[in-house]
Amino acid sequence: MKTCFLSIWRVVDPIYFFFSRLSLIDNDQKSVFRVRLTKYKGHHVVLSDGTHIRKNDVLVKIHLHNIKLIRELQSIESAVRKGIIIYQKVYQSMPLLLDYINNHKKSEKIKGIIGITMLDKGVERLGFDVITPVNPFYRCFKKVSHVPILYLTSKPVSLRHLPNSSYLFISKEKLQKTYQKKD
Structure with missing residues (x-):
């Protein structure tokens, strides 16, 4: 069943x-991110570096x-190992x-990055604030x-015990301080 669902997803994903107006961030497709610009519609948030969103x-x-990611992690059984690889x-x-x-x-207008995920364990070490x-x-x-996604990547999960989703934020300045290449 999972194989069938995954095959359908592979067909639907390009559509x-x-x-969704997503873009790839690198031509080599080494990144696990696909992105788009958005205007934030949520409540006012103050990030750990003092940036106001x-x-x-x-x-x-x-x-x-x-x-x-699912294709790359398909053969790995350990949830911990999958988490480390992600x-x-x-x-x-x-x-x-x-x-x-x-x-x-529009680099000058971009204030930061936002994502929403259930995979929020350890993201603070990457520089993200979890909200x-x-x-x-x-x-x-x-x-x-x-x-x-849960169905394809993990053991059966009860609908009553679904993990919560969290926003991940990082300001552009913090991203630059943390990940700027040092020549």
Whole structure:
């Protein structure tokens, strides 16, 4: 069943990619991120470095390239090992994300990065701030929307015990301080 679902997802993913206006951040496709610019619509947030994120601030919304990750992790049984590999791939993608932002035509307007995920363990070490979405309907929607990913990547999970989703934020300045190449 999972194999069938994965095959369908492989067909649907390019369509989703097109209609969601996502972009790749590197031509070599080494990154696990696909991104798009967005205007923030949530509540005012103050990040750990003091950056204020307000309604209509321009952010780069990051999406993990789930189908790519699932393919690469398919043969790995250990959830811990999968987590380590995802962490490493995200870490390796962060400088590419910084390059993407620095070279973007709207670079000056971009205030930071936002993502939403259930994979928020250890992301602080990558520089992210973890924020729980305030809106209960949005939290519920995101929980449900992550069910297919959970189905493909983990052991059976009870619908009652779905992990919560969290926003991940990092300011552009913190991203630069943390991931700027030192020549």
